[in-house]
Amino acid sequence: MTVNRRSWIKIAVVSAAAAFLSLAGLAGPAAAQEKVTVFAAASMKNALDNANKAWGKPVVVSYAASSALAKQIETGAPADIFISADLDWMKYVADKKLVKEGTQSNWLGNRIVLVAAKDNAAPVDIKPGLDLAGLLKGGKLAMGAPDSVPAGKYGKAALEKLGAWASVEKSVAGAESVRAALALVSRGEAPYGIVYATDAAADPGVAVVGTFPADTHPPIIYPIAILSESRSPDTAAYLEYLKSSQAAPFFEKEGFTVLK
Structure with missing residues (x-):
């Protein structure tokens, strides 16, 4: 009886561990998708970092030249939102059907x-x-x-x-x-x-x-858009926040013009 009891205990422990790992595996990707991933022009860093702190939810930002970010998006890099420092690179991404229709707008100006x-x-x-x-x-x-x-x-x-x-x-x-x-x-x-x-x-x-x-020079315009492969459920709300009067001061403080 003692041997059988130990065997059953061992089986129960192994089964519980397997179930836990299975659940963890299912929760992992879902949890990761909660984060909004942003590809943003390098010049956005100070203003966007401050705005993200006020947002209060997880945001991961990759800063680089708009050209480099557009190429990364083209090759399948996962991101929810793209902020370009000019219209040309946003058009480059949009022409490849990588922008979610109806989400692109001209957001900020600069000098x-x-x-x-x-x-x-x-x-x-x-x-x-x-x-x-x-x-x-x-x-x-x-x-x-x-x-x-x-x-x-x-x-x-x-x-x-x-x-x-x-x-x-x-x-x-x-x-x-x-x-x-x-x-x-x-x-x-x-x-x-x-x-x-x-x-x-x-x-x-x-x-x-x-x-x-x-x-x-041509007008300096920063367009913003949700990418067609966006997976985070918070993406739309985050975009709305960035374009709100609540977030505007973070960008105006750094010298951006919020376009109407």
Whole structure:
């Protein structure tokens, strides 16, 4: 009897453990799906991090250049929401049927500025005839890669409009994101850089020495959308929160314009 009783106890324990592991396996993916996963342009970091804290529910954000994020979405990277720093990369994703229909909107606006290290912060009058090459004195101009990173594309357009691009094109240090370009200036590796006003405000190591007129480049628009493969049940509510008056101050504080 003792042997049989021990055997039954052993069987019961094993069965209970198996049942627990089975339930845990079922709960794991469901729990993971509760988190909203966001792919956001690198320039969103400070504002979005603060907004997410106020949201109060789990949010996982991957920050990078919009171009890199769009390519990751294209190759199947799991995400619920995409925030691009320009319309082109959102269109790239939407054209591949990777955006949930009816969820895309133009959400935020921004500006591009010329920055320098704090100890080289003399004001620069940004106007046609700008001698940016003379200001660089052989140094590098830090900016997002002009052919792919939105901030770099805006910067190139502005310099072309001002007649300064041809003289500085070979001096450009094209960074993988606007934050990477900002870091080059902050660390003293480039005397000047072109970044978003919001990024400049986030780095105490740089100073804004000039703002590019809005008519020198296409409007800077950050579109936002739910992705077609979204799995989190909180995605729609989170998107609604980001676009609400409750969240707006977090973005306005960093220098974004909330578009109506």
